[in-house]
Amino acid sequence: MKRVLSLCAAIMCLGMFAGSCSQSDRQASVEAKIPVEVMTVRLGNLAQTLSYYGDIKAELEVKVFSKVPDRIERFFVDAGDNVAKGAPIARIVATTIEQAVRQAEAALMAAKAQETNLRSEYDRFELLYRDHSVSKQQYDAIATQYEAAKAQVKQTEAALTSAKSQLHDATITAPIAGIIGKRYCEAGDMAALSLPLVSVCQMDRVKMTFEATEKDLARLEIGQKTVVQVSTYPDRTFDGKVVKISPVLDPLTRLAEVEVLLDNPEHKLKPGMYAHAEVTTGMIENVIVVPRHAVIENTSLERIGGEDQVVKNYYVFVVDSSKAVQRKLAVIYLNHEYLAISSGLRIGEKLVTVGQNNLRDGTPVVVVREREETS
Numbered sequence: 001m002k003r004v005l006s007l008c009a010a011i012m013c014l015g016m017f018a019g020s021c022s023q024s025d026r027q028a029s030v031e032a033k034i035p036v037e038v039m040t041v042r043l044g045n046l047a048q049t050l051s052y053y054g055d056i057k058a059e060l061e062v063k064v065f066s067k068v069p070d071r072i073e074r075f076f077v078d079a080g081d082n083v084a085k086g087a088p089i090a091r092i093v094a095t096t097i098e099q100a101v102r103q104a105e106a107a108l109m110a111a112k113a114q115e116t117n118l119r120s121e122y123d124r125f126e127l128l129y130r131d132h133s134v135s136k137q138q139y140d141a142i143a144t145q146y147e148a149a150k151a152q153v154k155q156t157e158a159a160l161t162s163a164k165s166q167l168h169d170a171t172i173t174a175p176i177a178g179i180i181g182k183r184y185c186e187a188g189d190m191a192a193l194s195l196p197l198v199s200v201c202q203m204d205r206v207k208m209t210f211e212a213t214e215k216d217l218a219r220l221e222i223g224q225k226t227v228v229q230v231s232t233y234p235d236r237t238f239d240g241k242v243v244k245i246s247p248v249l250d251p252l253t254r255l256a257e258v259e260v261l262l263d264n265p266e267h268k269l270k271p272g273m274y275a276h277a278e279v280t281t282g283m284i285e286n287v288i289v290v291p292r293h294a295v296i297e298n299t300s301l302e303r304i305g306g307e308d309q310v311v312k313n314y315y316v317f318v319v320d321s322s323k324a325v326q327r328k329l330a331v332i333y334l335n336h337e338y339l340a341i342s343s344g345l346r347i348g349e350k351l352v353t354v355g356q357n358n359l360r361d362g363t364p365v366v367v368v369r370e371r372e373e374t375s
Helices: 002-031 095-130 136-169
Strands: 034-040 043-064 072-075 088-092 171-173 178-183 198-213 225-230 238-245 255-263 274-291 296-304 307-320 323-328 330-334 338-343 350-354 365-370
Touching: 034 307, 043 178, 095 136, 136 171, 198 238, 198 274, 225 255, 274 330, 350 365
Parallel strands: 034 365
Antiparallel strands: 034 350, 043 198, 043 274, 072 088, 088 171, 178 198, 198 255, 225 238, 225 274, 238 255, 274 338, 296 307, 307 323, 307 350, 330 338
């Protein structure tokens, strides 16, 4: 009998212990809080921007051609070399032109000798004509020969000048100071009049070109600040400004070309790079600014004006009395980093920035960190 009573007492104690544990677990579950990070809601400024992708180009790029269609004898530069204006770039084989120069020089010497001889004859006949020793017909004949000799001298001088100019053209020089961007030929190739030998680029400043839509043109203006990034330097930005907006749109694409000029003293930006530009078109001041990573975006189908429309709603959570409270935002403007809102939050509230995806309205929370956000 004692054994039976002892067993019953043990069972009762075990039941009381199990009930106590169950009640403790339920209480711990009820009191469990979600850890979150918050920021204090404040007024700020938000820049309005337009985003584009385009190509980096040299501020000025000139293709250099040969005026002499002959074989390339030598190159004096290679791609990447700095050249001054007028510096030699290449030389074309000019044997035929050199012979033409020598022939022209010989022809000029002969023409001048003929002119000198006829000048003496003309002076003699002029004296004889004054003394009436020769007829007017004889005097006119020698005068005509003398004038023809002078004309021949001028003609051979012009031929010599032309030949020397062609010989000078056989040495191709840089039309501008800059950097050799590309070499299109090699020594030994034939220089064609339609094929460039090299390109010369000025890269102390570069330009980025992109195409803007017809709608964006109303917001774009000359002089607007632009921030440019390239994948080669992901942690660096380059400042520039809009310097040119095409006055006409492409009739096929309905896009207008826009040009941004950037200083490039270190030549980090190179022609051909693919770049991303953020053009600042305005500034919204003294408005509540919310980081986009703190916002939960929800797309729904709503009936508006008798028609079904896709509407995007924006929600955030704030901490009030250690509980999460959901708020719907009225958005004025947004970009890929921030939202400017007109209602939904009050200055001084604690906005949840990390952990909001695990929350529901009324969920108990514990703030583990409060950080500062700047726009």
